[in-house]
Amino acid sequence: MNYKFKDHIGTPIPLSRLWLKRIFDIIFALIGMVILVIAVIIFGPIIKLTSPGSIFYSQKRVGYMGKPIMIHKFRSMRNDAEKNTGAIWAKKDDPRVTKIGHFMRKTRIDELPQFWNILVGDMSLVxxxxxxxxxxxxxxxxxxxFPQRLRTIPGLTGWAQINGGYDISPEEKCHLDNYYIDHWSLWFDIKIVFGTIKIIITGNGAR
Known part of the structure; x- marks a missing residue:
């Protein structure tokens, strides 16, 4: 890890404190893998037929304490989405998103492959x-x-996701994520899970 921010992450939440969270994650990840198989059968052909490219999209991200991880998604953008721009912050009504991609993002179906990341321990549900x-x-x-967000295991959903949509700024995201870490409890995770379900049903704030 040679990132400039590596000395500014702060004191991590010890993994020994998160054993109950890990059990919670494994249970949901196993359920999620079943849902993922069903989603591949339904959405895989649609993604292939509506936009050239692969069904899945893998990308390098920064994980717990700066560890590099590869996350996986259903591809929701054009295959050449960053050809002329490089890495940029996703925004509301992003023109790079495909038609089926808009639906998958609104319902968070595009994130389902990350249940594999949760199962292997690179990510948490929350x-x-x-x-x-x-x-x-x-x-x-x-x-x-901003790097203080790395003090805990990254999640499929989080406090920032249920309190902001595509218009949320990196600064707001940083504040909300660090609030979550400082006030973490299993009950807080459960609250966020129910908040995420509400977003999926209503379509409000999904990122």
Whole structure:
């Protein structure tokens, strides 16, 4: 790990404190893998037929204490989405998103492959969303506290996700994620899970 921000992450939440959270994660990940298989059968052909490219999309992100991880998604953008721009912050009504991608993002179906990340321990069901290394570097230059989000295992959903949508700024995201870490409990995770379900049903705030 040679990131500029590596010395500014802060004191981690010890993994020994998170054993109950890990059990919670494994149970949901196993259920999620069944849902993922069904989603592949339904959405895999649609993704292939409506946009050239693969069904899945893998991307390097920054995980717990700066460890690089590879996360997986259903591809929701054009295959050449970053050809002319490089890595940029996703935004509301992003023109790079495909038609089926809009639906998958609104319902968070595009995130289902990350149940595999949860199962192998790279991610948790709840936690700060993992960001790309170059964006984390960029945000660190503007908000030195941004790397403190890495004090815990990144999540499929989080406090920032249920309190903001595509319009949320990196600064707001940083504040919400660090609040979550400082006030973490299993009951807080459960509250976020129910908040995420509400977003999926209503379509409000999904990222």
């Amino acid at each position: 936690g700060p969303r993992p960001e790309r290394p170059m964006l984390t570097e960029e945000f660190y230059e503007k908000w030195p506290e």
